[in-house]
Amino acid sequence: MSATITPVDASGPDTAPTPVSRLRRFVRPGAALLSGFLLFLSFPPRPLWWLALPAFALLGWTLRGRRLRAGFGLGYLAGLGFLLPLLVWTGEEVGAGPWLALAAVEALFVAAAGLGIAAVSRLPWWPFFAAGVWILAEGARARVPFGGFPWGKVAFGQADGLFLPLAAVGGTPVLGFAVALCGFGLYEAYRRFRAWRATGAVPRGPLAAAALSVLVPVTGALAALPLVDDSAEDGTATVAAVQGNVPRLGLDFNAQRRAVLDNHVARTRELAQAVKEGREPQPDFVLWPENSSDIDPYANADAADVIDGAVRAIGVPTVIGAVVTPETGKLRNTLIEWDPERGPVATYDKRHVQPFGEYIPMRSFVRIFNSNVDRVARDFGAGTKVGVFDLAGTKVGLATCYEAAFDWAVRDTVTHGAQLITVPSNNATFGRSEMTYQQLAMSRVRAVEHSRSVVVPVTSGVSAIIRPDGEIVAQTKMFTPDVLVEKVPLRSSQTPATRLGTLPEALLAVLAAAGLGWATARAVRARRTPAA
Incomplete structure (x- = not known):
């Protein structure tokens, strides 16, 4: 007497992807795009500066715990969601090509920030390191290539905002850091609240990190109010x-x-x-x-x-x-x-002339893609004196x-x-x-x-x-x-x-570098530790 073994159908109902599971694949990419778009909406002419906070909170949720490659990709989507609508004016008279190319290149800096934020997101006090990484990426974008393109710094969307007095403390880097930190802190506070609801307990260290991530920038902005002075010192x-x-x-x-x-x-x-x-x-x-x-x-x-x-x-x-x-x-x-x-x-x-507007780098190459470069028939040169x-x-x-x-x-x-x-x-x-x-x-x-x-x-x-x-x-x-x-x-x-001057930005870059170094050391240690 023989027995018949019936193989299990691997495509059966227990293992086949469901419509819900398929949609879940798009949740984080969609959230990344939405976070960037919310950041765009926080910029003038809309008086919605506060939207930058949920933008960074959503970005924190999107990136926390992700692998580095996923962080880069999600960061790139966030960058496109932000920069494509923000910079649409660059194609006003020359067509969509230059606009899309500029947004695509500048979004790479946001992608790099996404990779860095994903890397530091498992660290204690991660919102501080993540905000530092964002400012580090902004600093790089403001300097390269062709002298940089700082348009779209988070600080420039905060002219009506609560955090504006911090510009007098440390310029646009400190102002932007405060906004990003508060947004990441709000997400961390929400995450710890959910943990408390589920377990009834929250470790003191993570709770303090979440609270201070919100309180430090808000308190700092209030403390900086006396620096905002419009009195006439010299008449x-x-x-x-x-x-x-x-x-x-x-x-x-x-x-x-x-x-x-x-x-x-x-x-x-x-x-x-x-x-x-x-x-x-x-x-x-x-x-x-x-x-x-x-x-x-x-x-x-x-x-x-x-x-x-x-x-x-x-x-x-x-x-x-x-x-x-x-x-x-x-x-x-x-x-x-x-x-x-x-x-x-x-x-x-003018000391900083505009690339592709007042002068054309790589003219013969760029002409292949857009003949409008020849409207700039003679390049402008940069001055040297203040x-x-x-x-x-x-x-x-x-x-x-x-x-x-x-x-x-x-x-x-x-x-x-x-x-x-x-x-x-x-x-x-x-x-x-x-x-x-x-x-x-x-x-x-x-x-x-x-x-x-x-x-x-x-x-x-x-x-x-x-x-x-x-x-x-x-x-x-x-x-x-x-x-x-x-x-x-x-x-x-x-x-x-x-x-x-640049000292506050340099200190924030050191903070970011410290977080990235710590995250790298932890990852190397984890790979070297044999599994139990």
Whole structure:
């Protein structure tokens, strides 16, 4: 008598993937994308700064305990969820290719942060190490490649936030660290709460880590409030910011360079008439935007004459944004101090020119993918000197447009004596996108970081005047000719952030490196320990 053995069907109902199990595979990738998108929503023009906290809490849940490869992939998805919508303006006039390429490259830094956060997530006090890793990745993104691209630093979404005073303590790195730490801490607190519900007990160490991850940044922000001071240490100055507007949107606005110049001349003359009639106060100085004269006034006598006439009409020093075109060599994006009696008396050449905008790296290679690179027919060169103009006795620090995103470019002006900062900008290339609001938020953070009034004259909007506490006291509408005239406080004292410079960022990088080193040592020890 023989027995028949019936093999078990491996594809039977007990082992076959169910629709639910299939969907579970997409939960963490979906959460990673959502965390990045929530971070995007926390940025201006939306006043939703607090969304950065659930964004980091969700990212913490997504990455905690993951393998390094999974951390990298999930981090990359978070980066795309954040940067694709944040940077969509970069394709406003040149198509989707440059936008997608930029977001894809910059998301690699978020992917690296995801890998690092996954690595440190099993450590005690992991939220502190994870926040340090995030800031380390931001620091790298702000420096490489091509001088870096710090747009989208977490700090730049916090101009209306609870943590903003921390910018005066340690600049954008400390502000961003506090936001990330609080978000990770909220997730850890939730995780410990669930553990308590399940077991009735929570170890004191992990509970303290969760509590302090939330309490330290909140308490620090409250303690830093006295640093946010908008009193007038050195008196006040009445400043005028001119927004002349451009004839049309897009890359071809420069085709009507004379119209742009004439617009700014006309607004300045209108201001002079309003002052004469007593409708506006006499400004101490006037600020024009970047590219307000794309006709070189040194090479074109007609441009120089109309500028000189407008400056003489208003009767005070005026800063002109010009493109200077030497016969040989590279172009210069230059700010010119124009005196009503002596004409041009000082210049500042933009020190951090924009790659793929003001100059084209790897031109022949990039042309393969996008012929728009040839619109930049002649590259701009970078200046070397820090920009501080003495305008009627007020020392005004100069950071031209893109430079406002770089910590060093703004700080240099304050350490060289600036009592007020101006950020002349040209956003006409990016249409009615969110770019101008994102850049304005940077200037608000810089105001608190260095305790200085900040004036942002823009060709097409939004121009604004900001007090040292980050409050906007006057602003224009997009693509609307206008002039802002306001009395602002002047200050000369330096905040801890100004005095410390890159030291806080370096210390946070050391924290991140310590966490990564500890996690690596634990992993090596675990591999060498034989299984029981």
